[in-house]
Amino acid sequence: MDLRPVAPHARESYGRGTMTPFVKVTGLAKSYQDVPAVREITFSIQPGETFGLLGPNGAGKSTTINCLYGLVTPDAGHAEIGGLLVRSHLREIKALAGIVPQDDCLDPDLSVEENLWVYGMYFGIPRDVIRGRADEILRFVELADHRRKKVPDLSGGMRRRLLIARALINEPRLLILDEPTTGLDPQARHLVWSRLRELKRRGVSMLLTTHYMEEAQMLCDRLAIVDHGRMVVESTPRDLIDRVVGEGVVEVRECVLPTGWTERFGPMEEHRFEDTVYLYPREKMSDALRFLSESRVTFTHRSANLEDVFLKIVGRGLRDG
């Protein structure tokens, strides 16, 4: 698939320097039967940028994404892609976006290659252009050897790659990915990640939702944590870690802090969950570690990651449903 022409074009009209966002979502709100799913979501994505929406189940991520291509009509606020309003220019917007939905919606009546051909036809792309692109895209996602297979015969990882492949048939300038690696085995996940990074290098803008902090940290230039339909924080992964958690985390098991801890360190940011106390000592780290080593408690020290940020902000309790 030749996505190269997309990148220069995108830079020309929406260069990072000019700061004209490619996606702009303002004050989005949506309720289903008076139950609010999204209360107030506002963000923008620069051309070529990858933006992540993170949040527990039911936080409003999918509803937000669905508002971008007309599957959900927001109660308030609006979304703009490539300078066009979703409300008034849905067809044009859908033509320049590629959508990888959360649930499998490949056409099971068609083979792998037919899925791409038919999907390309929906965009009105001429037949021989589709055929050429489909060949390239199938090689790109490593499905070329399975092109004549029926969709029901594909593994989970292959189906997800085909979903991504399908979303690339119109050479989109924006790729919308709703949990692109959920349920995949490590090999399949790494392949998907490497392909997404490659698309990023080619200048495709991306909007991504995920449950995997590792994935968000690796792929996103910026991200927002969403909870109860609102954006709680928004920044780069590094900045969030530094600001919210600091560089290191200490986990003390059995929830017992050594005697004299409070006298020594005073009130320190901590989280208790099940059998563990999570400590965020920041600049007191070396003192804290020395103190803990001299006592008899079991603890581990590791560098902070996005998961700590997420759990600290959203809380550790389960979110079912």
Next chain:
Amino acid sequence: MGDRIRFCLRVWRRNALVFSKYWMGAFVGTVGEPLLYLFLLGYGMERLIHEVGGLPYSVFIAPGLILTASMYDATFECTYASFTRMTKQNTYRSIISTPVNLSEVVAGDILWAASRGVLSAALVSALLAVLGILRSPTLVFMPVLAILTGLLFASMAMLATGLAKDYDFFTYFFTLVISPMFLVSGIFFPIEGLAGWAAAIADSLPMTWMVRMARSISYGQFDPRFYGDLLKSVLTTAVLWYLAVRLVHRRLIR
């Protein structure tokens, strides 16, 4: 408008591609069924009923049976098949992620269902013409009538699909709507002889109008109610189509 038709036709082509893989099985049912009725029921009943309105019994039932093929084709396609694409397979969802909009997906499915109906009706009429059961040259207009039948019943079926919670709903739809339509619309017995109220009910069924028009063109004997029936059919189709699009929209776009 031209734009919208282009988008519908893309959905139509998707369905045609899938159909090209197992058309054989599809035709066995929709063409085979009316022929069974025609030959077996026709043969059996002809020993009891010598003629209806001056026609041999199998000639009397033939026109209605041709359109029965369209009715069942269109109804099956826009109930079970469309429902599967709309819910289980998420096909509608994935098509509306492309520039095609939902009303065009619905329209594409309805057009496709009607097209299948035309094919079946054309096959059955051709066979009846070859066998000499129907002889009027106006029989060539049967596909036109089959398009209308297909569009009407596809729209009605799509409306049912818009309402259906699960596949069980279609059992009710077939038993309470489609089967009575098949049995009471004057295909097998003339409704003119029925009691006033029964005739009024039968006369209100869209299939009755279709069957009456089918007789006109099958025998080449013009029934003065033809234009009225045609108008009623077109209007009913338009209303059902509109409601079907609204219901499916309400269901998928939140």
